[in-house]
Amino acid sequence: MNKVSYGSRLGRVHSTAMKDVSQVAKSAEDVVREIKQAQSKLPAAATYREKALAIYGLICARCGREFENDNRQLLTVHHKDGNHLNNPPDGSNWEPLCVYCHEDAHSRGILGDYIEGAGGGGRESSLVYQDQEQQVGNTLAEKLKKALADKAKSLA
Numbered sequence: 111m112n113k114v115s116y117g118s119r120l121g122r123v124h125s126t127a128m129k130d131v132s133q134v135a136k137s138a139e140d141v142v143r144e145i146k147q148a149q150s151k152l153p154a155a156a157t158y159r160e161k162a163l164a165i166y167g168l169i170c171a172r173c174g175r176e177f178e179n180d181n182r183q184l185l186t187v188h189h190k191d192g193n194h195l196n197n198p199p200d201g202s203n204w205e206p207l208c209v210y211c212h213e214d215a216h217s218r219g220i221l222g223d224y225i226e227g228a229g230g231g232g233r234e235s236s237l238v239y240q241d242q243e244q245q246v247g248n249t250l251a252e253k254l255k256k257a258l259a260d261k262a263k264s265l266a
Contacts, residue, residue: 168185168206173211177208184208185207185208188206189204189205224250225251
């Protein structure tokens with residue numbers, strides 16, 4: 111089947127061939143084959159996630175929320191030692207957490223490091239962005255330390 115269009119330039123008629131819809135559509139077997147091939151090429155992160163979920167099931171280890179197959183994307187795998195490259199086959203470094211508990215676990219560690227002044231707690235950290243005109247006393251850690259010191263003085 112050809113698509114015919116009329117151009118305004120010199121009264122030309124343009125004809126372009128359209129693909130037959132029956133040739134474009136794929137069979138179900140072809141689609142399943144493509145999906146399986148794509149899954150076999152998944153990165154290591156996806157494979158350890160599936161292993162962890164197979165070992166521990168679809169339950170958050172912290173809050174106990176149970177998940178079904180239709181909402182399993184809300185369940186993540188937390189590395190207990192913080193090293194995402196440490197993936198033992200027995201799953202001893204993994205902990206299935208829902209996205210809410212996983213975010214809470216990481217944000218509590220960061221806030222604790224700021225309050226204690228540990229600056230990373232022995233973990234590797236890197237500076238993503240640093241403002242050249244940063245004034246002393248404007249970081250979150252310094253504000254928290256100042257607030258705690260002021261509170262301690264007022265209680266004493």
